[in-house]
Structures are given as structure tokens and as C-alpha cells.
Amino acid sequence: MVGNDGVFGASQALDDKVSLNLVTVQIAGKASVMAADRLRALASELPDFKALLIKYEQFFLAQVQQTAACNAVHDIDARTCKWLSRMHDLVGPDLLLTQEFVARMMGVRRTSVTTVAGALQGAGLISYSRGRLHIVDIERIRKRACECDDAVRSHFRRMFEAVETDTHKDRCV
Incomplete structure (x- = not known):
């Protein structure tokens, strides 16, 4: 998943290759779009950006690999909590989406999502009604998530900790 922390299609733009992926917007929001030629030119001019x-x-790629392994070995409850944790990181606690859509994103039947959503709501972790999901207790959601949630968060921290520190340092100067 890509949100306010990332970009999609940069490698295809940098290498002038065709993207073979289908991108689905999960949550409405704002996005920036840039022509591949412009991105390529900026990356050539700005080595740090590239x-x-x-x-x-x-x-x-690490996130995709982790998700593939996760889908093969973890149950729907743990995977749903991992997905909710990542969505919370990307867009916050309020998600406008249907159970059908969540089922498609997770590659499971809608009835499985209904069961898990009911259990999470019963435990006071989410509130869910007619396509509106609110994450009530993200810490408890993360405790129920499989270890893949921590792995993805750890990958992100390792790779971007210096970037976040540098950005914060610039604001403090």
C-alpha cells in the first residue's frame, strides 16, 4: 500500500519502462501526479531525490514480499489487523469503505470480512456501519496483527529514519 508516505510508478518512470501493475485507490484523498518525463528530468538534476x-x-518491494508471505501463512483476523494498522498509518482512523471492497483488497470472501469486522467491533477495536469504519483502539489492533505489521513498520523506519531526522533537523534550524 502506498499513501502519504510514498510514490507509485517511479521506477518505471526512471527507466522509461511500462508499468504492468493495476493500481486501485482504496481511500479517497489527495494525490499528486507528475509526468514520467518530468520525474526523470528532476531525478537527473537532483541525485538526492533520485x-x-x-x-x-x-x-x-519489501512490503509486497512481506504481504505475499503473510497471505500464505496468517489467518484473516491477524491479516485484517495488519491491514488496518497500515491504513491507520497512511490515512488515519476513519476509513470510508465497504466490506466487499476490503474483501477484494485482502483476497478473501466478504463473509470472512463480515465475521472479522463483527469480532473487532464486539471487542471495541473498531466501529463499523454502512461503509464507514473507525479505528477506535489502534494499539490493540496492532497487538492482534501478525508480526508482518511490525516487519513492514521496521523496514520503513530503517530505510527512512535518516530522511525523517534530516527533515526534522531542517525545520529546527
């Missing part, structure tokens, strides 16, 4: 794009692509 390095950041490449670093994000490495993180994205």
Missing part, C-alpha cells in the same frame, strides 16, 4: 525514489521502491 536516491529517495529508489529507496522507496526498495521499501515497496
Whole structure:
């Protein structure tokens, strides 16, 4: 998943290759779009920008690999909590989406999402009604998530900790 922390399609733009992916917007919001030629030109002019794009692509690949392994070995409850944790990181606690859409994103049946959402709501972790999901207790959601949630968060921290520190340092000067 890509949110306010990332970019999609940079490697294809940098290498002038065709993207073979289908991108689905999960949550409405704002996005910036840039022509591939302009991105390529900026990356040529700004080596730090190019390095950041490449670093994000490495993180994205790690996230995809972790998700593939997760889908093979973890149950729907743990995977749903991992997904909710990542969505919370990307867009916050309020999500406008249907159970059908969540089922498609997770590759499971809608009835499985209904069961898990009911259990999470019953435990006081989320509130859910007619396509509106609110994450009530993110810490308890993260405790129920599989270890893949921590792994993805750890990958992100390792790769971007210096970037966050540098950005914060610039604001303090």
C-alpha cells in the first residue's frame, strides 16, 4: 500500500519502462501526479531525490514480499489487523469503505470480512456501519496483527529514519 508516505510508478518512470501493475485507490484523498518525463528530468538534476525514489521502491518491494508471505501463512483476523494498522498509518482512523471492497483488497470472501469486522467491533477495536469504519483502539489492533505489521513498520523506519531526522533537523534550524 502506498499513501502519504510514498510514490507509485517511479521506477518505471526512471527507466522509461511500462508499468504492468493495476493500481486501485482504496481511500479517497489527495494525490499528486507528475509526468514520467518530468520525474526523470528532476531525478537527473537532483541525485538526492533520485536516491529517495529508489529507496522507496526498495521499501515497496519489501512490503509486497512481506504481504505475499503473510497471505500464505496468517489467518484473516491477524491479516485484517495488519491491514488496518497500515491504513491507520497512511490515512488515519476513519476509513470510508465497504466490506466487499476490503474483501477484494485482502483476497478473501466478504463473509470472512463480515465475521472479522463483527469480532473487532464486539471487542471495541473498531466501529463499523454502512461503509464507514473507525479505528477506535489502534494499539490493540496492532497487538492482534501478525508480526508482518511490525516487519513492514521496521523496514520503513530503517530505510527512512535518516530522511525523517534530516527533515526534522531542517525545520529546527
